[in-house]
Amino acid sequence: MTVKRKLYGLAALGIFIAALVAAVAVYSVVSMSRASHSIFDNALLVNKNVSALVVMFEQSRSLLRSVSPDAGQQAIASTFAAFDAIDQKLADTSIDVFRSITNEGVRAVVTSFIDSLDQSRQVSQSIFKAWLAGDRAAAAIMLNVDDARNEAAIREKLTILTNFVDKLAADDLAELERTQHATIVVAVAVAAVMPFLIYLAFLVARQIALPITALTLAARKVERRKFKPEMISHVVSQRNELGALARVFQAMAIDVQRRQEELEAEVQARTRDLETKNLQLETSQQRMETELDIARSLQGAMLPQRMPKHPSYSGRAIMRPARELGGDFYDFFIIGEDQIGLVIADVSGKGVPAAFFMAISRTVLQASAREGRSAGDCLAETNTILCEQNPLEMFVTVFYGILNLRTGVMSYANGGHNPPVVVHHDGAVTTLPQTGGMAMGIMSGLTYEEGTISLEAGDTLFLYTDGISEAMDMEGREFTVERLLESLGASHRQSLDIVVTSVTDAVSRFVGDAPQHDDMTYLVVRYKGSPDTIDSGNMGVLQHSAAAA
Incomplete structure (x- = not known):
């Protein structure tokens, strides 16, 4: 009113x-x-x-x-x-x-x-x-x-x-x-x-209302930046309280308009500076995204895409990074004529630092393994080298196993990593016993105990990182190792492609629309038996076919 x-x-x-x-x-x-x-x-x-x-x-x-x-x-x-x-x-x-x-x-x-x-x-x-x-x-x-x-x-x-x-x-x-x-x-x-x-x-109401109405209209003009001092000159000339109020208002309105003009000029200048800086930031962002794409391609190229062909085994590997660059990695490589090295690892942190530390860890570990060292000695030497070249004080958990393709015996050492799962040919699902090793890159001079396991034809090794067992749904519940073992219950009767798909689908169904916070990596290897046994079986099949002919 x-x-x-x-x-x-x-x-x-x-x-x-x-x-x-x-x-x-x-x-x-x-x-x-x-x-x-x-x-x-x-x-x-x-x-x-x-x-x-x-x-x-x-x-x-x-x-x-x-x-x-x-x-x-x-x-x-x-x-x-x-x-x-x-x-x-x-x-x-x-x-x-x-x-x-x-x-x-x-x-x-x-x-x-x-x-x-x-x-x-x-x-x-x-x-x-x-x-x-x-x-x-x-x-x-x-x-x-x-x-x-x-x-x-x-x-x-x-x-x-x-x-x-x-x-x-x-x-x-x-x-x-x-x-x-x-x-x-x-x-x-x-x-x-x-x-x-x-x-x-x-009469009294009119004498008071007219000057106040004039001041009200002047205030609206100030708000619209259309105020002129002569709009209230007839009120300013009055020698009473309303005249004093009008004089104060007139001076204030002139000062406000001047400050608004100065502020607008400054805002325009700042806006031009921000536009220039935003353009620079967009350019830098595009360059960074391009560099990240290149780094992601290089990281993918560093990891082996398929396992070396051999009649004694078959294998599949998947890595799904939570960000553009992941810290998880897997590796497999031939050692001599009858052995293959199997590696699964998880670097602390995410993004570019984890990716660089992953590349260094994989290179050092593979170089040490190709020199024929045992699994424990290989982890010990790799840990020493990483501790000497670790300015960011990062660490990596790793499992390294050496599988003898003729005997099916695998010796392994574990540096603070999740124990792999063994799916036996008869459907039994177990985890490898821990060897008590510490993650690499934390303390130099550590030794790593070794364990052994004998695989039979049809047994499957499932090596994974904690991005699978610790995947969370929308309510913060974890997928857990128990659910992983349950999803692998029927894998002894399935091909490796189906095993990989079933585990991936189980994790996806559990997580739903929840964002992925950790890399998910797993390496699946199925042992088919000694190459001599496989060759003998194939020869028997050929002879039986010739006799029948």
Whole structure:
């Protein structure tokens, strides 16, 4: 609501108050008129009830006077019965009259009158009782003395009551007339002054509202940046509080507009600088993405894409990095004529640093392995070299196994990595026993214990990183090793392609739409038996075919 509307509202409120005063005056006149009618109604009711009492009193007196001195007992009893009925009605009416009186002064006078009636009733009853008892002399004395005295007292009290009620009504009416006159005078005065009050209220409201309206419009112009100082010059020239306010507002508005212009100029300059820097950042981002694509291609090229062909085994390998560059890696390479090296590893961290450390670890480990060292010695030498060249203090967990293709015996060492899973040809699923080694790159001079396992034809090795067992769903639950073992339960009857697909699908179904936080890498190798046994079996098949021919 604007100030102008508020001021006009105050003027309207003043008019309403004046009208309310006039309405109250009129209501007072009406209320007093009703009060006068109430007074007359009450006086009329008192007169009516007192008149009824007087009539019944006269009837009882007539019955009492109608008894002759020589009347018989039966006539007296009959007259007394009629008298008693009127007397009972007189008593009930007296109670009604007393209850109908609201004025305390009238109540006192009526009470005195009713007391006189009660005394007269008692004397009349005593006279009848004396007649019925046969004591006519006593009855005659009470009739001539007491009854006459009571009748005189009643008439006196009736006169007093009538005069009091008339005087009370006259006084109330006089007071009512005076009040009505005063109320009418006030109402007329208010009605006469009201037009002047209306004019004065609107005049004051206009004198205050116009300058405030001008200041309001000027404020809107400032907001739209269209303010001109001469817009409020007629208010500035006033020598009052509104003029002082307008002068302060004018100076402030000029300063605000100047600051806005300066700020806009600075914002434009900064915007141009930001656009230039954003263009530079986009260029750098494109160059970085190109370099990352090249690095990802180089990383993929570093890992072997397929295992060397050999009749004693078959294998598959997959690496799914969580970012553009992963820290996991796998490796397999021929050692001599009858052995193959199997490696699965997980570098701490992700991204470019992990990828570089992965490349160094793989190169050092493969170089050491090709020199014919045992699995434990190979990990020990690789750990020493990594600790000497590890400025970022990264580490790598690794499993390295050397599988003899003729005997099926694999010696292995574990540097803090997840133990591989063995799926036997009969369907049994187990994990390789741990050898207690520590991750490489943490401490130099460590030794690594070795373990051995004999594989039979049809046994499958499943080497993996913790990105599989620790894959999380939307609620933060892990896939776990137990679920991995369950998904490998039927893999002894499946091809390696199906084994890889089933594990990948199981992890994907569990994770759902949850983001991948760690690399997932696994290497699957199935041992088919000694090459001599495989060749002999093939030769037997050929001979059997020739004989049949």
